[in-house]
Amino acid sequence: MNVAFNCLLEEYKTPFGCVMENQPCSLTVKVPDYYAVSGVDVILTTDTAYGMQVSFELTDTQDGYQIYKTQFSLPRCGLYFYHFRCQGAQGPFQVYRCGETDTSINQGDLWQLTCYPRQFHTPKAYAGAVMYQIFPDRFFRSGSCDLTEKLQPYWVHENWDDTPHYLPNEHGEVLNNDFFGGNLRGIREKLPYLKRMHVDVIYLNPISMAFSNHRYDTADYMRPDPMLGTEEDFSALCADAHKLGMKVILDGVFSHTGSNSVYFDRNHIFGHGAVSDPNSPYRSWFDFQEYPNRYTSWWGIDTLPCVNEMDPAFLEHIITGENSVIAHWMSLGADGFRLDVADELPDDFIALFRQRLKELNPEALLLGEVWEDASNKISYGARRKYFSHGELDSVMNYPFRSAILSFLAQPDANRFRANIMSVVEHYPQEVLHCLMNSLSTHDTPRILTLLGDSFDGSKQEKANRFLSEDAKLWAVRRECAAAALQFTLPGMPCIYYGDEAGLEGFEDPFNRRCFPWGRELTSLQTAYESLSRIKGRYAALKRGHITFENPNDHVIHFIRTLNGQRIHTIVNGGSDPMTLPITGQLLFQSYINMEKRLLHLEPWGVAIILE
Known part of the structure; x- marks a missing residue:
């Protein structure tokens, strides 16, 4: 004992x-x-x-x-x-x-x-909401934009279905300056599609003016990239999204800027950047070891000079100024921010950011990019205070993604339960229910590819490698199981644009292909639509407690409970079918055979049951 x-x-x-x-x-x-x-x-x-x-x-x-x-x-x-x-x-x-x-x-x-903190609360609208992540250049193109001030050089693909460019130029550089022309008007035009998918929150990868197609190299925080459109286009997108009951969250990139920017101006385009003007008002933002050629940059990438986040001039521009970056975009209709590489932002910066954001809109969302357990994260030698000091409402929940992928690779229901319950135990309940639960992101391979192809060849080999029909059928079956877990675990399930349509792709840039309009994998799309509808309809899936009743190592069975409502999620990860009685209303099924009051779950079959 x-x-x-x-x-x-x-x-x-x-x-x-x-x-x-x-x-x-x-x-x-x-x-x-x-x-x-x-x-x-x-x-x-x-x-x-x-x-x-x-x-x-x-x-x-x-x-x-x-x-x-x-x-x-x-x-x-x-x-x-x-x-x-x-x-x-x-x-x-x-x-x-x-x-x-x-x-x-x-x-x-x-x-x-x-x-x-006792006074810490997260915005109620995001508990159990359905999120949809859009890489703006690759979602949908509507009309054309004025490219007069688009940073050069760049080129635009003529074919929407092209593979994103990945080869280095003659200098060995991958410039990421190929575009497909997806824009804000295109997203606005597709809002009815997102509504049909029961989306509550749209998360946009960076939209501020930048040189690259990913736009994490900000050139001007205060204006949209010309390739995407205008401030008016963004305001119209937010207004229409709000009419349909959807929020719009922006990606805030505040640990670094682009070298080709108003602020740094290494290319001497803008005129008053830290490099082009020794007396620049932005000089104090950056850390020069030997002006102007040696400076601190993000992970040693010289096109991404790091900023001194606690520099008073930087804080005024981003946070505290009357027309700061936060105030500017919130006034145009944004509903919150995701903080890129939150681990590299000082706690004091995040706390100030939150304070100003909540002053502007108490119901705005502040979400951070953190890859590990955010409750006990140590970065750069410091224990982070994301939750213990009420800094963030939410984080990207990669631990849940890891738990799901681990189970799909090698089914172990007890290990899955332990990984999930570790997060459930460590995170404040209000945070737990608005965690961003993704299966794919712009930083990871597509879920369909991960589940169907373990190929680990060269980038050139991966560029045009796609699943065979048999491999795709098996991968789709497993993606349905993964999505069922994603949508019924605590938090906000986030669909990475195109995952629901069957997009494939290894790592960046192949995970950033264009949405396959007109060629969607409808069976998968229907599954996501059903899961989104269920998530929005049942309070137990939004804010309910979670308990596990795993019958064996290969079967996940958990229950979400709230005010007497009990919803069961069962996933068969075994190689043999399993049988269970129908004890309530079957809300969702995938790869199941029914016989009277019995359900026969095939391998990777799923049942979601309202007791």
């Missing part, structure tokens, strides 16, 4: 997961009688010198255990780690976490407890 403590069960810890500052937290520890313990303490520590020690009270003996209980509250926000110290007959010993639910003596892991 081990010391019993399972932080995932209310029997041992309430509330589940995180706590607000000064919120009572109750713990119960069961110690076997034969340990002859005379006292138990919980030891809470932080990365700073601050910590707490709280004593337990012996309240009962039961089934060979001494039952110890305590209650405490944390007066300071922060990330805490805790373990237990027991006073035994032979002296004190420590109790640590062992795996997901067990304990071990004098060695093991610490439990984690996030304490966040």
